[in-house]
Amino acid sequence: MTKRPSTLADVARRAGTSTAVVSYVINNGPRPVAAATRERVLAAAAELGYRPNRIARALRSRTTGVVGLVLADASNPYFGALARHVEQALERHDRLTLVGNAGYSPERQGHLVERFLAAQVDGLIIVSSDTAGDAAAPTGVPAVYVHHGPADGHAPVVAADNRAAVRQAVAHLREHGHRSVAFLAGPHDGGPVGVRREAWEAAVGGDPGSVLLRSDYSRAAADVLTRRLISEGALPRALIAATDEQAIGVLSGAWACGLPVPDRLALISLDGTPESAYTAPALTVTEQPLQAMAEQAVDLLLSLDGRAEPPAAALVPRRSCGCSE
Amino acid sequence: MTKRPSTLADVARRAGTSTAVVSYVINNGPRPVAAATRERVLAAAAELGYRPNRIARALRSRTTGVVGLVLADASNPYFGALARHVEQALERHDRLTLVGNAGYSPERQGHLVERFLAAQVDGLIIVSSDTAGDAAAPTGVPAVYVHHGPADGHAPVVAADNRAAVRQAVAHLREHGHRSVAFLAGPHDGGPVGVRREAWEAAVGGDPGSVLLRSDYSRAAADVLTRRLISEGALPRALIAATDEQAIGVLSGAWACGLPVPDRLALISLDGTPESAYTAPALTVTEQPLQAMAEQAVDLLLSLDGRAEPPAAALVPRRSCGCSE
DNA sequence: CTGAAAGCGCTTACAG
DNA sequence: CTGAAAGCGCTTACAG
CATH class of the missing domain: 3.40.50.2300 (Response regulator)
Structure with a gap:
């Protein structure tokens, strides 16, 4: 019998404070919290094994911390290596990676994009080959193409020379x-x-x-x-x-x-x-330069900067x- | 200026009905809806380009449709192939795959499991090698190990002979x-x-x-x-x-x-x-039998059946x- | 510095 | 068959 995971409200109750304050200490902001209160909250959270529910946070704050990665063909080591570097770069920026393999099919690529959008990803990285790709220009979230992208210039494309x-x-x-x-x-x-x-x-x-x-x-x-x-x-x-x-x-x-x-x-x-x-x-x-390409794509997506071309x-x-x- | 995505409430307003009814037609249940009403709802949804917000649904229904896949080493083609087959099997069951690479590090594996749990995954598939793995026995969600798993028998392990x-x-x-x-x-x-x-x-x-x-x-x-x-x-x-x-x-x-x-x-x-x-x-x-192993792992995770050993x-x-x- | 409360977009009892 | 409303677990104005 695993018991229900603890919530913010549980922690607040145990710490004898409000949920707002608990949120402030868990997130280190955006409001200051008195040191003593903070200690009580931290202790309560630890005792309860509290783990923030990212889904609830995502619903409220409209950002999931998840990026969708669409691969033209996951069984090709070229795309595979690109995928690993993208996942690692995203992880360094504390983002999670939702991955999907289009298998060179534009339909499957479009379907994946739809599902990722429904999952409220914060952005899309599309590692595209020639055939798949130009179709489903994703709407609503930032997208970056790697290796190949649509020519219309609506989304940035990262590729080597x-x-x-x-x-x-x-x-x-x-x-x-x-x-x-x-x-x-x-x-x-x-x-x-x-x-x-x-x-x-x-x-x-x-x-x-x-x-x-x-x-x-x-x-x-x-x-x-x-x-x-x-x-x-x-x-x-x-x-x-x-x-x-x-x-x-x-x-x-x-x-x-x-x-x-x-x-x-x-x-x-x-x-x-x-x-x-x-x-x-x-x-x-x-x-x-697969790693440089992946990192540039991630940086562009999170708009950290618009660095020059990869080496x-x-x-x-x-x-x-x-x-x- | 991309406008705010439409919500269930928008569709309900446009169709002149309640959000409950819209939900019933979008999900084909659990309550019946009159054919005429259904048509109005469908039309309204189409006109608005309505896309259900899975995050909201997840918060309410406590199931995300997302599975976390932890890889011992994504750059090893053996694990890579296993990962592709797992992702494809999950996709066939309409699940999304959150992927993470532990790079043979038990610490990173534990960290990934934590992040996946915070993201409220419905389950975990852990493709483990010898070193990483035995540590972080995940709590709260079902987990299946592939290739190697802890000996304590708390989670099923899928491996060939x-x-x-x-x-x-x-x-x-x-x-x-x-x-x-x-x-x-x-x-x-x-x-x-x-x-x-x-x-x-x-x-x-x-x-x-x-x-x-x-x-x-x-x-x-x-x-x-x-x-x-x-x-x-x-x-x-x-x-x-x-x-x-x-x-x-x-x-x-x-x-x-x-x-x-x-x-x-x-x-x-x-x-x-x-x-x-x-x-x-x-x-x-x-x-x-990589594909068979992946499929069995997914079937076990979704408890479709407890089939015999893979070939x-x-x-x-x-x-x-x-x-x- | 802290609390009471609204609201994110859904699902689902509960009435009718 | 349909509607009004509660509530999932958070974040964040708004008061105090």
Whole structure:
């Protein structure tokens, strides 16, 4: 038989004071309380194991301390890492994180936003890919997009400089002596991967040897594609993968076919998630500043400041491009 | 100027009825409403863009529809996958998920539990490793542990049969002709990895060639350990890694040293996260039924039923053990 | 410095 | 079938 949790009124009764005073001491304000009274209240609260009911506080003060985080795809480590950094940043600001996975579905994203709004979140952080996202522009609470956002400019979007990252990747592969540099894009253009693809196109000019490849954003799809290209003798010698997921699938397919990386395939990936450092071989990446992006998004949401862009993606040379670590 | 969101009272006024009736139609009960009245209410709600305030409902009905999910370590894909499945299962039951990452710290876990309780969650799902967990037995709301839980039996624990998984792994490596099978454990015993280690010990008997290795639960630590063992000529020929994180680190270290897997090292991992299928080479694993575990935890929490144990971990032969895929 | 009281937006007995 | 009203646990003007 667990007894009813104690309330403010219980504490007030026990301390022989009013609920107002109890509230003032629990919240350290907004009115001063005499030291002696404060002690009595604190003692009463401790004896009763009082824990403030945030729901009641939220109803009254119209702020829940909860932020909704919508993920384009929680199973992609890139979004996963972003999510962890967002949650941590919010926790540092004493906010709770309500999380939802849209699984690349705009409908599910819209549904999540609705549910979060009904839960009276104080704000929304939407980690969006290309497809989902532009639709449900949330109303009533502040929202910040990460990675990709609607173009209408109604909500801030935090993203790294994708074009610069691609230019670095192409240049690096050229330094390794590759004249042609292929690109593994997503199934559609649009969103950050579309931007990356455009930047690649601009960088390789019209070079016919620099072919455009496409696969879903999954290890499985890139693995299958790689096996097929190898069996057809059509695998490029130098390749930029739009995402780590795809790059890992390429590595997996290449290994299975006995094709050595980087000797027969020089590979660079554009996400730079933590996992990219422990593949076989380790992936050369342009590392997106995931933590900085997450922190900036949280700061913008809580309007702590409107800091400048996050640091640009940095090229991290590892083995897969042909560097010797 | 965004105007104040409409309330039940606004809808009632517009529909020319009482708030009680509006509540009845919004919630389809618990009292019947005349069809004509219902239409008026629905129309009014639609015109006003009414969205029920779940906080107010929660305060009144003492149930928030929110569950708190505490993760031992969100950056470990094993826990990450579990978290996704839990969130999806909760979503199917129309619950929202408040998420927090304890980062292997019992203090942070306790702190998260406190905050979740203050937020009036309807229940807690605690995905715990060995170290964190036993401390803060939450009070007042139902709780279910996943992967590992306190031994006192106060809360249900959902976990796969770790011993059977280890026995399968050892037997499989023996079928490949390995008399000695080493084991890469975590930094301490205790929790599921402790159980796995014990089961390994029982399976290999006192064989002196079956050595016990230890590393942190990270790719980095296992990578470093593997490089060191190789340089010392002390790497075993057959190894069971307690976790996928460690197995991936082993693969990474082996590749960097030019040591071929599985030819010179046969490797099996005991988690079986999705990533294990796309390493180079693909990892042979005992696959923990992560989705089934998550669903059972949610069902237990919402006391839908007390189903039997989740299905046992199944051995998935891939390349790293020496099988030819 | 402190108390009595209104009110946040709902749900649900209680009358009719 | 419907309405008037109490109350969930807080916060915060308003008096004193």
